[in-house]
Amino acid sequence: MRVITGSARGRVLETLPGDDIVRPTTDRVKEAMFSIIQFEIEGRRVLDLFAGSGQLGIEALSRGAAYAVFVDKTADSVNCVKRNLIKTGLKMNASVIQADSLTFLKTTKETFDIALLDPPYSTGVLQQAVVLAAEKMSDGGVIICEHPKGEEMPEKAGEFSLYREYKYGKTALSVYRKNNEEE
Numbered sequence: 075m076r077v078i079t080g081s082a083r084g085r086v087l088e089t090l091p092g093d094d095i096v097r098p099t100t101d102r103v104k105e106a107m108f109s110i111i112q113f114e115i116e117g118r119r120v121l122d123l124f125a126g127s128g129q130l131g132i133e134a135l136s137r138g139a140a141y142a143v144f145v146d147k148t149a150d151s152v153n154c155v156k157r158n159l160i161k162t163g164l165k166m167n168a169s170v171i172q173a174d175s176l177t178f179l180k181t182t183k184e185t186f187d188i189a190l191l192d193p194p195y196s197t198g199v200l201q202q203a204v205v206l207a208a209e210k211m212s213d214g215g216v217i218i219c220e221h222p223k224g225e226e227m228p229e230k231a232g233e234f235s236l237y238r239e240y241k242y243g244k245t246a247l248s249v250y251r252k253n254n255e256e257e
Contacts, residue, residue: 075129078105080136082162089127090154098127099192099220103242107218108133110240110249111188114216115139118187121210123175123203128155130190135164139188144170145178175199179206187212192220201228204250208232217250 075098077085089098099107107130108115116138122131123145131142142164144155152172159165171178176199189207193199200221207217208231217234219227223246229236234250 075127076101077129077133077136077162078108080133080138082132082136082164085162087127087129087132087158087161088154090150098129100242100245103220103245103247104130104133106240106242107190107220107247108137110218110247111216112137114188119143119185119212121145121184121186121189121207123179123189123191123207124193125155125170126151126192128158128170130192131155131168132158132162132164134188134190135167136162140167142168143184143186144168145173145175147172147174176202176206179203179210182210185210185212185215187215189215189217190220191217195222196225200225204228204231204234204248208234208250211252213252215252219248219250221246221248 075087117140120134120139120142125144125146128144131144135142155170227248235253237249237251240247
């Protein structure tokens with residue numbers, strides 16, 4: 075797994091062993107995800123929820139995001155994210171929080187411009203997280219959810235609506251934008 079482009083381009087990121095613990099986003103899906111928001115990243119605040127290795131938030135920072143918050147409940151993941159931020163030279167623009175993702179969303183006072191949600195598949199937590207994340211988004215914000223193709227996603231999440239869904243093999247990306255907002 076590597077950083078695709080930007081200031082940390084080509085840097086290989088550490089991953090945690092075992093796909094049952096952390097399922098890294100494939101380069102194909104990650105490239106597609108960042109193509110969707112390529113003109114919205116510069117100077118923005120990013121939330122990498124269910125961070126795992128931190129590759130999504132690190133990709134955003136490498137592409138010019140101003141700041142990223144990484145949230146994961148396991149100490150192994152949090153430590154992996156911290157090592158990857160040091161390896162890429164991006165730790166000054168980030169904070170890493172060990173917490174349950176839903177609890178974090180319920181208690182944080184922070185707002186974000188971009189939220190990247192990639193939880194363990196088929197647990198039902200994504201549908202809860204997208205609704206809670208919508209409450210923490212700035213005007214003009216975007217939420218991108220990675221999930222298995224065919225998994226039902228809510229049409230509405232607070233003031234956000236399912237804008238578009240993209241499919242890549244067995245994986246889907248659902249993009250939420252504020253109601254009546256253009257891309």
